[in-house]
Amino acid sequence: MIDIILRNHEKSFEEILTGIDKSSFIEKRDENNTWEIDFTISRTIRNYLTFDMLTFECSIFLNNQEFIVKKATCSALGDKVTKSIIATHVYYTIQDGFQYNTITGTLSVNDCLSHIFSAGSRGFTYEVIDKNNILEKVEQENFGNSNYLQLINEVIEDYKLVVLPENKHLVFFPQEDYGVRIENPIRYNYNTDNLNLEIDTFSLRTQIKGFGKKKEDDSYYFLPITYTSSEAEKWGIRIQTPVEDDRYTSQGNMLRRLRLDLQDYPATTISTNLKLSYDVNLGDFVMLIYEPLAIEYDVKIVGFTKYWLCDKPPEITLSNNKMMTKNIIASLFKKINGGIK
Structure with missing residues (x-):
C-alpha cells in the first residue's frame, strides 16, 4: 500500500496520513489542465494530531509529488468528524x-x-x-x-x-513530440469491455483565414492568408472565425497557426474504464484494440483518474489528436455501414 505523507505549511512536521477513506482517494490529471488529489478522512484516536494539522496550504506527498491543500471542508455527524480535501499539484502555485x-x-x-x-x-x-x-x-x-x-x-x-x-x-x-510507447495494449475482453466515443460536429470547420500585423502605413507585413483543409472535399466549406493576431509578421508562422487552430475533424472524446490494474502515465502510447468497433490504433493517454488506496483500475482519457480521431471515426462508420443490409 502506498504511503500518503502530510507536511505542515511551516515545514516543521511530517507524518504518514492515516484514517483516509480509501475508496474516496483519487488522483486526477488532464494534459495541461488539471492535476489534483481528492479524498475524505475521519478523525480517530490514532490520527487526531495529523487530522487537526490537515488544513489549507499544507502539503501532501504522493509518489514524491507535492500537492497543496486548497480546499478543506470539515463536517460533523454526532461525534464523527470528517474532512473533505482537494489538493492541487505544487505547479499551480506558480500563479502567485x-x-x-x-x-x-x-x-x-x-x-x-x-x-x-x-x-x-x-x-x-x-x-x-x-x-x-x-x-x-x-x-x-x-x-x-x-x-x-x-x-x-x-x-x-x-x-x-x-x-x-x-x-x-x-x-x-x-x-x-512527447510520450513513451509501452507494450501493454488496451484490448477488448482483456482489460476492458467498454469504450465511450463522444463525437460531435458542432465546431467542425474546414477553412480559416489569418490576419497578421500591420505596418505604420496600414498595410500588412504579409497579405492575409486562407488555409483550406482537404476535409473540405468531404464536408464542404465551413468557415472558422479568423485569426487576427498582430504578433505575426511571418506568413509561415501564421500558416502553422492556422493548420493547428482549424477544427477540421469532429470533436471526439474517447474514454474507457479498465477491468485490471494498469500502470497509467500521462503521455504513454498504447495500442487500443476494440474488435466490436474494428478499432486498432496507437493512442496516447492524455488524462486519468487513479484510485491509489483501493483495488479499482484507473479510468483513462485517450488522445483526440487529428489523425487518430479521423482513423477511429472512419473505422466506426465502416463498421456501421458494413452492418447495414
Whole structure:
C-alpha cells in the first residue's frame, strides 16, 4: 500500500496520513489542465494530531509529488468528524508570481520563459525538450503583464506545447513530440469491455483565414492568408472565425497557426474504464484494440483518474489528436455501414 505523507505549511512536521477513506482517494490529471488529489478522512484516536494539522496550504506527498491543500471542508455527524480535501499539484502555485514588464519581438519558447521568470523564479526551474527541432519562433507583442500561470498557458497555446511538471521543475515538449510507447495494449475482453466515443460536429470547420500585423502605413507585413483543409472535399466549406493576431509578421508562422487552430475533424472524446490494474502515465502510447468497433490504433493517454488506496483500475482519457480521431471515426462508420443490409 502506498504511503500518503502530510507536511505542515511551516515545514516543521511530517507524518504518514492515516484514517483516509480509501475508496474516496483519487488522483486526477488532464494534459495541461488539471492535476489534483481528492479524498475524505475521519478523525480517530490514532490520527487526531495529523487530522487537526490537515488544513489549507499544507502539503501532501504522493509518489514524491507535492500537492497543496486548497480546499478543506470539515463536517460533523454526532461525534464523527470528517474532512473533505482537494489538493492541487505544487505547479499551480506558480500563479502567485506576476511579471509586470512586457516584451515584443520574434521570440522563442525559451525567450518567453526567461522573461516570465526574470521577475523571480519562486523556486521553479524549467527546460524545453525539442528533439526534432520543430519549435519555431513566434512574433509576440506586449508579452507579460500577467501572472506566471496565465503567461505559461499563453506560451503553451502559442507554441503548441505540453508541460510535464516534476514538482517545481517544468519540462516543456512540443505536442507532437512527447510520450513513451509501452507494450501493454488496451484490448477488448482483456482489460476492458467498454469504450465511450463522444463525437460531435458542432465546431467542425474546414477553412480559416489569418490576419497578421500591420505596418505604420496600414498595410500588412504579409497579405492575409486562407488555409483550406482537404476535409473540405468531404464536408464542404465551413468557415472558422479568423485569426487576427498582430504578433505575426511571418506568413509561415501564421500558416502553422492556422493548420493547428482549424477544427477540421469532429470533436471526439474517447474514454474507457479498465477491468485490471494498469500502470497509467500521462503521455504513454498504447495500442487500443476494440474488435466490436474494428478499432486498432496507437493512442496516447492524455488524462486519468487513479484510485491509489483501493483495488479499482484507473479510468483513462485517450488522445483526440487529428489523425487518430479521423482513423477511429472512419473505422466506426465502416463498421456501421458494413452492418447495414
